[in-house]
Amino acid sequence: VRVHILGAAAGGGFPQWNCGCPQCVEVRAGSARTEARTQDSIAVTADGEAIVLVNASPDILVQIQRTPALAPRAARHSPIVAIILTNGDLDHVLGLFSLRESYPLHLYATAAVWRGLGERNVLWRTLQRFDGQVTWHPLALDRATSLPGGLSVTPFAVPGKLPVHLERDASPSAEDNIGLELQAGGGRVVYCAAAGAIGPYVERFDGAACVLFDGTFWSSDELVRLGLSTARAESMAHLPIGGAEGSLARLGQVRAGRKIFTHINNTNPILLRDSEARARVEASGWEVAHDGMEIDV
């Protein structure tokens, strides 16, 4: 199984278009301490041909363009045989509207996420121009689904939240935010890019060849201290990495081949190669994802 990290940043990317925080200034200046990242998405393949895309980020076109494995091989073609959505957040679904050029898409999502896509959304019609343009393959929690190309996916519930634009009229459900076990042969990859809390689901991490986990924030009050927001990490359903109750402390005992933080917010100090936060992450056996990273398991 090969995993391409297409984008390793949280919503907004790094740098963020309207952000002049010290780290965004640094990456814009071309500093050697860090590098730009696009919004969270991975591409996974078992056979080296068929690509399973996990999430469709707003940066999808540039992500496809710079990844040779995602290039078409005929006049109208894409190796992307499946698109799995792990929640309905815009940074995970907006890219679907950039895949509107008359090509059949196969979406794998829970019923909750699927309903959120098309209801009261006139833009969705751009993906309904011919029969079969979008085919929905329902994902059920804790049940394995076979994907074209030899992978299977098992989704599991992870504490999360509704997308901001659906908070007003949808009821929260365990299906709103999922993690994934992606498996072929002996290789098992766990992807969990948004997690509001630790829970029994982390038992799945032990023995995985690779765990990709929510690295959005280092600390709960990261945005508050920078004066960028009044929101704490947990209120956005992202458990911070640092602190006594953070993911680094809570997941310290996980035994997995590789453990990688991804979906990283522009303000998170782990983005700087020489930060104390980065040193602590690496000392605990964790890595920090970057665009273009390839993981073979």
Added chain:
Amino acid sequence: VRVHILGAAAGGGFPQWNCGCPQCVEVRAGSARTEARTQDSIAVTADGEAIVLVNASPDILVQIQRTPALAPRAARHSPIVAIILTNGDLDHVLGLFSLRESYPLHLYATAAVWRGLGERNVLWRTLQRFDGQVTWHPLALDRATSLPGGLSVTPFAVPGKLPVHLERDASPSAEDNIGLELQAGGGRVVYCAAAGAIGPYVERFDGAACVLFDGTFWSSDELVRLGLSTARAESMAHLPIGGAEGSLARLGQVRAGRKIFTHINNTNPILLRDSEARARVEASGWEVAHDGMEIDV
């Protein structure tokens, strides 16, 4: 007045994600005959500080990131003081949803285009998270509107069509697709990236410092001959460049400082520096836009 060409491609960009036509293959291979282009958008400034963005392409984040004039100058800031929309096509509006990080946006659009944005579109709520997140400034045909930073804009009707996703229930209007005169001091720039036909509006082109015109297709049957579609250029409301009735023949007499084709489809042979089509365009005094081009008038 300075014009930054942020993106010079038509919807889908060049290369297009699922297209294996000879030109897309060539640009992916890194050929010296051509170069990649993102989707149509320009940034215009009169004072070198305040930026007026014309259209919000799906590629807006990468366009902002690689254009130093568009970088923020404070912790939360953007030099983009106005966003003008020339129609409601997804390749001109989808980028708005990538500007959702708590920042006030000032949209300048006709009533027809404005209505198409928010009605029956649950995603729009992501731009309604606080009072004043989006302010609509109505554009009226043939009437000048002052913009922050010293520019004024005069929109004019150009034959076009409704966005695909609104065809079903909106009635066509002269306000669906507009061209722009952008002016400050003596400098007048005309932008007309989508034009289904020549009309009296082209009288505005004479005497302009710069004319940017619809360069989507070279020939009416370009997509048909490549086997990519059954649609002709005119049915998509794009007058082709070539042919006896094409824009190059019809606009040959225009007297303007610079005349530039933009909004170029991936199949258009003018994208190849050594093509016969490119030679004919240049022999007629026209240029071919590319990403990163800067025009000072």
